[in-house]
Amino acid sequence: MSTPQKINKSVGKPISRVDGVEKVTGKAKYAAEFNVPDLAYGVVVSSAIAKGKIKSLDTSDALALDGVLQVFTHENRPKIAWFDISYNDQDAPPGSPFRPLYDATIKYSGQPIALVVAETFEVARYAATLIRADYEEATHETDLEANLHKARKPKSGIASLLKPPPPKPRGDFDKVYEEDPNKITGRYVHAAEHHNPMELFATTVVFEKGGKDGKGKLTIYDKTQGVTNSSMYVSQVFNIPSDDIRVLSPYMGGGFGSGLRPQYQLFLSVLAARELKRSVRVSLTRQQMFTFGHRPATVQNVALGALEDGTLNALCHDATGETSQFEDYTEIVVSWGGMLYPPKNVTMEYKVVPLDVYSPLDMRAPGGVTGMHALEVAMDELAYNLGMDPLQLRLKNYTDIDHNEDRPFSSKELRECFRQGAERFGWSSRNPEPRSMKKDHNLIGWGMATGIWDANQMPSRAEAVLMVNGKLRVSCATADIGTGTYTIMTQIAADTLGMPMEDVLFKLGDTDLPFSLISGGSWTAASVGSAVQEACQAVGKSLLKLAKKMPASPFKGVKWEDIEFADSHLRLKSDQSVAVSLQTLVDQNGGKAVRESVTSLPNAFKQKDYTRSAHSAVFAEVMVDEDLGTVKVTRVVSAIAAGRILNPKTSRSQILGGMVWGISKALEEESAMDHNFGRFMNHSLAEYHVAVNADIHDLDVIFVEEHDDIVNPLGVKGLGEIGIVGMPAAIANAVFHATGRRVRDLPITLDKLL
Numbered sequence: 001m002s003t004p005q006k007i008n009k010s011v012g013k014p015i016s017r018v019d020g021v022e023k024v025t026g027k028a029k030y031a032a033e034f035n036v037p038d039l040a041y042g043v044v045v046s047s048a049i050a051k052g053k054i055k056s057l058d059t060s061d062a063l064a065l066d067g068v069l070q071v072f073t074h075e076n077r078p079k080i081a082w083f084d085i086s087y088n089d090q091d092a093p094p095g096s097p098f099r100p101l102y103d104a105t106i107k108y109s110g111q112p113i114a115l116v117v118a119e120t121f122e123v124a125r126y127a128a129t130l131i132r133a134d135y136e137e138a139t140h141e142t143d144l145e146a147n148l149h150k151a152r153k154p155k156s157g158i159a160s161l162l163k164p165p166p167p168k169p170r171g172d173f174d175k176v177y178e179e180d181p182n183k184i185t186g187r188y189v190h191a192a193e194h195h196n197p198m199e200l201f202a203t204t205v206v207f208e209k210g211g212k213d214g215k216g217k218l219t220i221y222d223k224t225q226g227v228t229n230s231s232m233y234v235s236q237v238f239n240i241p242s243d244d245i246r247v248l249s250p251y252m253g254g255g256f257g258s259g260l261r262p263q264y265q266l267f268l269s270v271l272a273a274r275e276l277k278r279s280v281r282v283s284l285t286r287q288q289m290f291t292f293g294h295r296p297a298t299v300q301n302v303a304l305g306a307l308e309d310g311t312l313n314a315l316c317h318d319a320t321g322e323t324s325q326f327e328d329y330t331e332i333v334v335s336w337g338g339m340l341y342p343p344k345n346v347t348m349e350y351k352v353v354p355l356d357v358y359s360p361l362d363m364r365a366p367g368g369v370t371g372m373h374a375l376e377v378a379m380d381e382l383a384y385n386l387g388m389d390p391l392q393l394r395l396k397n398y399t400d401i402d403h404n405e406d407r408p409f410s411s412k413e414l415r416e417c418f419r420q421g422a423e424r425f426g427w428s429s430r431n432p433e434p435r436s437m438k439k440d441h442n443l444i445g446w447g448m449a450t451g452i453w454d455a456n457q458m459p460s461r462a463e464a465v466l467m468v469n470g471k472l473r474v475s476c477a478t479a480d481i482g483t484g485t486y487t488i489m490t491q492i493a494a495d496t497l498g499m500p501m502e503d504v505l506f507k508l509g510d511t512d513l514p515f516s517l518i519s520g521g522s523w524t525a526a527s528v529g530s531a532v533q534e535a536c537q538a539v540g541k542s543l544l545k546l547a548k549k550m551p552a553s554p555f556k557g558v559k560w561e562d563i564e565f566a567d568s569h570l571r572l573k574s575d576q577s578v579a580v581s582l583q584t585l586v587d588q589n590g591g592k593a594v595r596e597s598v599t600s601l602p603n604a605f606k607q608k609d610y611t612r613s614a615h616s617a618v619f620a621e622v623m624v625d626e627d628l629g630t631v632k633v634t635r636v637v638s639a640i641a642a643g644r645i646l647n648p649k650t651s652r653s654q655i656l657g658g659m660v661w662g663i664s665k666a667l668e669e670e671s672a673m674d675h676n677f678g679r680f681m682n683h684s685l686a687e688y689h690v691a692v693n694a695d696i697h698d699l700d701v702i703f704v705e706e707h708d709d710i711v712n713p714l715g716v717k718g719l720g721e722i723g724i725v726g727m728p729a730a731i732a733n734a735v736f737h738a739t740g741r742r743v744r745d746l747p748i749t750l751d752k753l754l
């Protein structure tokens with residue numbers, strides 16, 4: 001037997017991205033970069049009005065241009081299956097999903113009204129400018145605050161499983177709040193925001209003759225957070241056998257939730273490819289990024305009441321969010337206070353106002369960052385009202401029980417987040433007095449807030465194959481939305497079979513691979529990670545069987561519990577010199593690879609009695625220019641408890657990204673709607689402000705140790721969203737401490753401080 005080479009475990013180590021070189025050298029291809037011969041290009045024409053009808057559409061000038069192949073409109077579109085069935089994608093809110101080119105009706109500004117397809121992109125783009133549309137305008141309503149009287153309860157549907165309505169009221173809020181010696185109340189208005197990933201939305205459809213129904217086979221490169229979602233959409237909407245559709249998305253240039261639903265460029269490119277029997281690409285522009293899905297504008301009211309000693313005993317949180325006329329998009333905005341704090345008298349309500357806009361769409365920590373901003377600013381205000389330190393108020397009302405569900409958390413190291421975060425930040429030397437710290441003409445402020453996000457696990461499949469050359473190939477149709485999925489799955493697989501990472505290849509983003517749901521909600525590490533671990537364990541079990549069959553095998557009668565995988569060997573735990581290499585074992589398999597597929601399901605029996613959440617404590621320092629009202633976030637410490645940290649390097653990057661976006665959300669991001677036109681006007685990165693390098697200063701991330709064997713066998717909670725959640729409130733509270741101004745609306749632009 002060979003002498004094993006020592007291989008260190010990779011989980012828990014700061015491993016660089018396995019896809020890093022591909023990404024930074026431009027080798028990683030995105031949806032619009034897959035070139036095929038004879039590709040045609042589609043450009044979308046968008047509606048100029050927000051509501052009404054297309055009276056006439058003149059496409060003749062466009063069609064007359066050399067190189068224009070076709071202009072698709074509602075007048076000449078083929079009959080499409082989904083117009084007869086009701087279809088929901090994996091992230092569809094209750095209602096009826098938007099149907100591009102359905103008829104002459106305009107439901108929102110920017111709605112696609114035509115697709116021009118030409119031999120070149122340039123001709124298509126020019127031809128699109130020649131389309132003349134005449135509209136019959138109707139009065140639109142796009143202003144949430146002006147339409148609050150229309151607020152109603154959202155309809156329920158399948159999406160409500162993950163976004164349950166707020167819990168029923170408990171206790172007697174009105175009476176207790178009335179009698180409380182300390183109380184505060186406030187109204188919080190948030191602007192709509194748009195995801196602005198660097199990679200724009202695009203689909204390249206490669207058309208081949210043939211297929212089960214003879215109408216062609218499609219290979220689709222789509223910008224998506226879930227290839228299976230895109231595939232199911234195309235299959236059902238166009239009534240194409242799923243065997244004739246393969247969707248790929250090996251890389252994604254940022255998603256943040258915008259890729260959780262199939263967007264209209266997918267529909268239009270497939271339609272054109274099928275009709276023209278040709279490969280087609282449709283790319284949307286940055287402006288068109290603002291014509292589907294956004295974080296909804298919201299109005300929230302929070303009231304908190306407490307006893308003299310700071311005991312919180314009354315909590316009221318209600319929120320109203322905008323939605324479209326065709327779907328009831330909801331998010332969990334108001335339920336967090338009942339999870340995080342123990343008041344006995346609670347009312348929470350969430351309502352929607354349907355407007356003439358596209359359906360809102362999940363955007364990083366949907367609802368969480370919204371609701372926690374209001375709640376945690378209210379907590380700060382209450383602390384001032386009580387004359388109590390804001391951190392002490394949180395500790396006074398600390399609980400290990402989720403009072404909404406009346407069950408404990410599977411783990412909650414938030415207290416440790418507070419302790420470590422406060423210490424690193426130097427919170428104890430804070431003078432609570434607003435405007436007490438000054439440097440030249442700058443006011444300095446320190447603020448803190450708590451963050452919380454769900455730790456979910458979804459069903460997922462995975463396959464592991466120990467190939468004849470001794471290398472391991474693991475796969476799943478999940479996504480790497482830029483967060484490190486490739487890397488952590490490679491680590492998990494390598495460690496499970498005791499192999500070096502270089503011998504493991506993880507594949508994703510392809511519907512030919514085992515099924516997985518959309519990658520979102522911070523659940524990919526837990527869901528796909530568990531599947532990868534189980535698939536590798538299944539290979540391990542097959543290897544043990546092979547080991548037992550070897551002549552004079554020392555493994556006869558040995559149980560799974562008695563062995564371990566290390567240094568590319570299977571060996572006895574009790575006597576590590578009894579070992580056989582994985583290569584030797586696969587050689588016993590009659591020239592075949594050892595292949596196992598598993599479906600990994602959450603352990604509902606173990607999970608059902610617990611609430612599973614990640615937590616954070618955020619401490620922020622701001623510097624506010626007294627003359628100009630500009631805010632600079634000079635320093636932030638974010639202490640995170642999110643279970644096991646698989647990779648401190650990619651994890652820290654995730655949290656840093658959330659913190660940067662938190663600064664952006666607190667101070668800059670706002671999709672400005674001109675209600676006269678019903679259109680988002682700042683639809684470019686020049687006018688839709690996001691944080692840039694100059695806005696980002698000292699960011700510090702602490703991962704607090706947290707063990708949890710209830711969430712999933714890996715003990716991971718996911719990090720996609722928790723990084724942003726506490727940020728806006730911590731910054732808003734720091735702004736109050738600096739200036740004495742309680743700004744409750746976001747973003748905190750300088751006009752609100754002058």
Ligand code: MOS
Pocket residue numbers: 225255256257258260362363364365366519520521522720
């Ligand atoms: Mo995230 S908003 O679930 O992509």
